[in-house]
Amino acid sequence: MGVSVPTTVCVRALLFASYAEVVGRGAVTLTLTAPATVRSALWELRRLPGGERLPERPLVAVNHTHAALDTPLSPNDEVAILPPLAGG
Amino acid sequence: MGVSVPTTVCVRALLFASYAEVVGRGAVTLTLTAPATVRSALWELRRLPGGERLPERPLVAVNHTHAALDTPLSPNDEVAILPPLAGG
Amino acid sequence: MPFLTTAPLDLSRLVAEVTAPARGGIACFLGVVRDHHGGRSVASLEYSAYEPMAEIECRRIVAEARARWHAEVALEHRVGQLAIGDAAVAIAAAAPHRDAAFAACRYVIEEVKRRVPIWKRERFADGTEGWVDPTQEGGWSDHRVDRVVPQPAPGDAEWGV
């Protein structure tokens, strides 16, 4: 009996502020080919209508922590694409 | 007719905090030989009972402005001998 | 206590939270909504946040300042609609001596600006609007949309305040 290897990773992607406006929505569920990274999630988001206006190297976070484009994604992770921060 | 040259300068000297305690008073009127400086006022103050405990080079002020020991004194000036400052 | 709030900020309450007999210095900072940005007249603005992450980052920043300067630190950031002159962020940092209090206070405001996911949409006196982008020349996003934007779909809980 072989071990079942999942071939896809399902994650929740969040878009905020100006990035939510250009894509027209704040949350998208993505099904990515394993192994998945933030970069592969961003690649899918940039294929959405308006998504071509997302930058190639935005700030990103995974599960509420700042992350990098090559941060790996696990099933049900929350990946957030963050416009330039303007708090304070 | 010659010009009258005053030979003495009368000033008001103030002592504060620990310096007032060692001399036992907060204000002294001093009659100094002209030309007078802060140093000559301090010299007189150090001759008062307890005055020997005043330092030789304290902080000083003349007419509410920080001054030096060789700052000249005019009649009715207010010269203050200031213990180490502890505000703030 | 959450770090984000829609209520007006109260610096006195933050100062009271950090005051203690062993702490002789309290440094504070208030960031206030200005009436001009990039030469344009601002009428009001709205702060939104990725709230769960913003709370976590604020907690981390405060913990870092406490550990590094042996300080007690209180922080609040306002979200939602703000008027000119309203405080958007308030910080109080208390330490035994003033060097540490100032350093901790300064650290917190710098790190809040650098790390906490909060965004600011300005409404200008001429009726247009724009997202503030501190990384861009002029201070607005390339994606700035000079019109009133529809609200996000209801039910999308992750959308910021």
Add this chain to the structure above:
Amino acid sequence: MPFLTTAPLDLSRLVAEVTAPARGGIACFLGVVRDHHGGRSVASLEYSAYEPMAEIECRRIVAEARARWHAEVALEHRVGQLAIGDAAVAIAAAAPHRDAAFAACRYVIEEVKRRVPIWKRERFADGTEGWVDPTQEGGWSDHRVDRVVPQPAPGDAEWGV
């Protein structure tokens, strides 16, 4: 408004005095009476001042900070009897940006400590007293007198509060 007061300090009022729509950053400082000094337990303390000169120096310091950083600055120093935890000095400095606000606030507290003729007499938990001397090892004056000292003669107007 005088800079010296016997009333409790109110940072909120100072902040309100300096707040304006063009000033986005407000840095504040509170100096609070600590319960220990040099390893000894402090029960209370009394600030006294050479009042006319203290007012003049405070006004000069505030004017310098305003000119150098284009800041608006409010300053108060309390005199008389203070309890542990009371604020002895309060500063609010507002400027268009936070760098200037922090710099102006820091300048004012450093110059107040360096230039304003104010003295502090500590009453310790063991009943003794001493003048604080920041220039001495241990922090007290060589002229420290560990007893209750008679008040200055009435009518000597220059004696501090």
